[in-house]
Amino acid sequence: MSHPSSTPPFTQRPSKYQYQSGFGNTFESEAIKGSLPYGQNTPQNCPYGLYAEQLSGNAFTVPRATQQRSWLYRIRPSVVHTPLVPFTQPTLMTSNYDTINPNQLRWKPFPIAEKEHDFIDGMITIAGAGHPSVRHGIAVHIYTATKSMGDKSFYNSDGDFLIVPQQGTLDIQTEFGFLEVHSGEICVIQRGIVFSVNVSGPSRGYILEIFGSHFRLPDLGPIGANGLANPRDFLSPVAAFEERECNHVKINKFGGKLFTSTQTNSPYNVVAWHGNYCPYKYDLNLFCAVNSVTFDHMDPSIFTVLTAPTNEPGVAAADFVIFPPRWMVQENTFRPPYYHRNCMSEFMGLIRGVYEAKKEGFLPGGGSLHSFMTPHGPDADTFNAAIKSEQKPTKIPDVALAFMFESSLILGISEYANKNYIDDDYWKCWQQCNSHFQPPKQ
Numbered sequence: 001m002s003h004p005s006s007t008p009p010f011t012q013r014p015s016k017y018q019y020q021s022g023f024g025n026t027f028e029s030e031a032i033k034g035s036l037p038y039g040q041n042t043p044q045n046c047p048y049g050l051y052a053e054q055l056s057g058n059a060f061t062v063p064r065a066t067q068q069r070s071w072l073y074r075i076r077p078s079v080v081h082t083p084l085v086p087f088t089q090p091t092l093m094t095s096n097y098d099t100i101n102p103n104q105l106r107w108k109p110f111p112i113a114e115k116e117h118d119f120i121d122g123m124i125t126i127a128g129a130g131h132p133s134v135r136h137g138i139a140v141h142i143y144t145a146t147k148s149m150g151d152k153s154f155y156n157s158d159g160d161f162l163i164v165p166q167q168g169t170l171d172i173q174t175e176f177g178f179l180e181v182h183s184g185e186i187c188v189i190q191r192g193i194v195f196s197v198n199v200s201g202p203s204r205g206y207i208l209e210i211f212g213s214h215f216r217l218p219d220l221g222p223i224g225a226n227g228l229a230n231p232r233d234f235l236s237p238v239a240a241f242e243e244r245e246c247n248h249v250k251i252n253k254f255g256g257k258l259f260t261s262t263q264t265n266s267p268y269n270v271v272a273w274h275g276n277y278c279p280y281k282y283d284l285n286l287f288c289a290v291n292s293v294t295f296d297h298m299d300p301s302i303f304t305v306l307t308a309p310t311n312e313p314g315v316a317a318a319d320f321v322i323f324p325p326r327w328m329v330q331e332n333t334f335r336p337p338y339y340h341r342n343c344m345s346e347f348m349g350l351i352r353g354v355y356e357a358k359k360e361g362f363l364p365g366g367g368s369l370h371s372f373m374t375p376h377g378p379d380a381d382t383f384n385a386a387i388k389s390e391q392k393p394t395k396i397p398d399v400a401l402a403f404m405f406e407s408s409l410i411l412g413i414s415e416y417a418n419k420n421y422i423d424d425d426y427w428k429c430w431q432q433c434n435s436h437f438q439p440p441k442q
């Protein structure tokens with residue numbers, strides 16, 4: 001068996017970065033041999049004079065199968081910093097997304113400002129629901145960046161970030177080691193993990209933030225043990241540290257607001273770690289798509305890469321869903337996505353190419369939002385072409401890659417996103433869905 005030759009090259013694991021593969025595994029990593037304590041977490045004296053520090057991603061008492069925590073062995077503990085004070089620099093990252101707009105919404109690509117700015121400066125909140133204070137809800141952000149964060153880092157007390165680079169490669173330094181994340185890959189950096197994003201040019205992408213549970217792989221049911229995103233394709237970093245005196249600025253998102261503190265040493269001083277709470281990345285090329293091979297469509301849940309569940313069985317606070325390059329072979333079937341109304345909020349973005357249901361107007365770096373019971377579906381041109389198309393097997397080309405942040409929550413819009421880069425003409429794309437009704441003659 002070989003991979004289909006027409007798919008993009010499968011990612012080679014780069015030599016500069018080293019990874020450990022598996023989803024939810026308990027990893028062990030030490031940058032210096034012998035720096036990880038053997039057989040216990042908190043010896044009276046850690047090897048090489050390190051401090052032991054636990055990072056918990058859950059309450060201590062959750063069921064074992066969902067417990068996530070890691071032990072970090074570091075040169076100085078995280079607590080060495082000046083008091084946190086409000087971050088006064090203007091920001092478009094917000095927890096105010098209370099503008100309610102039920103319309104089909106589409107945003108033109110968010111431009112990458114020429115003025116130098118980093119990943120944190122360039123964060124724009126688009127939409128959200130709930131609030132981190134009650135650990136329930138999500139937020140959708142766009143980021144842009146033209147420069148690296150340097151001696152500035154970020155950690156989020158509110159939730160986990162799922163980052164989807166659209167343009168530019170992210171060189172992410174974390175407490176756990178390095179992640180290099182290309183466009184076409186995603187990464188997840190969980191609550192509390194300190195990281196800095198370095199870029200080599202104008203960069204842009206999307207972020208899904210979840211305030212409650214962590215992302216997990218969806219259950220496969222009758223699909224069986226294989227398919228969709230396979231656990232071994234998730235990559236976590238290996239320990240990498242620096243011991244460096246510096247004027248480091250740390251930004252903290254806490255309760256929807258930003259705070260800052262300073263410290264005189266690099267926060268990337270973890271020499272060894274073990275545990276199952278650590279960042280990871282995933283190459284979307286490796287997603288094994290499943291769909292109908294007879295007629296009709298499966299629901300788009302079949303394209304779920306990761307899901308963040310609520311306490312209600314089968315209902316996600318957010319799913320991360322992709323529409324990857326794939327063959328469509330259904331016979332006697334309207335092959336684009338069907339018209340629908342549903343009880344979900346669907347924020348879509350485009351990483352590259354052209355989305356199959358919208359040939360124009362939905363562009364990389366832009367987005368769309370279709371909310372609870374708001375009707376949507378293919379534009380008129382796509383419909384008219386699809387009902388005439390020959391039903392031979394066709395390939396959604398490799399250059400196309402769209403995704404969806406799908407939530408069971410009703411999303412509000414930030415004031416900024418409700419006023420900026422909105423495509424006012426979006427509604428018009430359906431107005432030529434004319435009647436094709438031809439009743440039998442009496």
Ligand code: FE2
Pocket residue numbers: 340346370376
């Ligand atoms: Fe939809």
